[in-house]
Amino acid sequence: MSTMTDNSEEPFPRHPLRPPPPPNYTGRIPNTLLSIVFIAFLLGGTCALGALTFFAGGFNPWWATAELGFFAAAWSFFHWGEFAVTAGWNFEKCSVDSYLLENGSMYHIAHGTAVLEYLVTQFFFPDLKKPYRLLSLFGIIMVILGQTLRSTAMIHASTNFSHAVAFRKRAEHVLVTDGVYRYSRHPSYAGFFYWALGTQVVLLNPVCFVGYALVTWRFFSRRVRAEETALVKFFGDExxxxxxxxxxxxxLVP
Structure with missing residues (x-):
């Protein structure tokens, strides 16, 4: 992608360190260094507060406080990581949108519902979760592995990765089939799928676990079909x- 040279197309001249907006930049959040730094500050603070709550909860008789802390830390780290990996290995497509905070209202409603289910169960039906506390540890492992898989996939694909489905092949676009792509055609999707389910196992949210499983599976099954239609056009028999x-x-997504 060539950088814009006519500053008249932007409200302000671009700072030399300001990332150029990628083709899919929506403009809903100003693509400025101030926006990027401010969001990073908020996410970092949320992650730190969540991590402190998680580790402090380990020494608290009411251990369940750790679960919500881990969820907050995992959520904020995920969004910070999306931007960090894009900035480090795919700068051409990097913008404030790379935080993936503009995923639509349903995305944020889903996370809000997860927190609500956790709080309602914790305060009104605390005995329901006590026999299953150790399952949270399994959820933590799912979240860490899912995050690692997604970030590794983005790093390995580098400039071939895009948060938005590409329907036009670029000259430098190549088919990546080694590394983690040797074991999954869409490791970034698989990573997020297990990350999302893992967060609900951590919170011991049975209702949201089922809801997350259905919604994320439906989303990725459709996205894989759309993306692979384009990939067949790009690379044919390969x-x-x-x-x-x-x-x-x-x-169940072949």
Whole structure:
């Protein structure tokens, strides 16, 4: 992507360190260094507060405080990590949108509902979760592995990765089939899928776990179909053969 040279197309001249907006930049949040730094500050503070709550909860008789702390830390780190990885390995597509905070109202409603289910259960039905507390540890492992898989996939794909589905092949676009892509055609999707489910296991939210599973599976099954239609056009038999050898890593999404 060529950088913009005519400053008349922007309300203010671009600072030399300001990342150029990618083609899919929406403009809903100003793409400025101030916005980027401010969001990073908020996410970092939330992550630190959540981590402190998590570790302090380990020494608290009411250990459940740690669960919500871990959720807050995992959520904020995920969004910070999306920007950090994009800035480090895919700067051409980096903008304030890379934080993925503009995922639509349903995305934020889902997380809000998860917190609500946790709080309602914790304050009104605390005995329901006591026999299953150790499951939270399994959820923590799911979150860490899911985050690691997604970030590794983004780093390995580098400039071939895009948060938005690309329907036009760029000259430098290549098919990545090594590294983590040797085991999953869409490791970033699989990583987020297990990350999302892991957060609900941590919170011991049975209702939201089912809801997250259904919604994320439906979203990624549709997105995989749309994306792979484009990939077949881009790479032809090379991608068809790759698809035969390697699955997605998401249950029931071939």
């Amino acid at each position: 991608y068809v053969d790759y698809r035969k050898r390697v699955g997605t890593g998401i249950p």
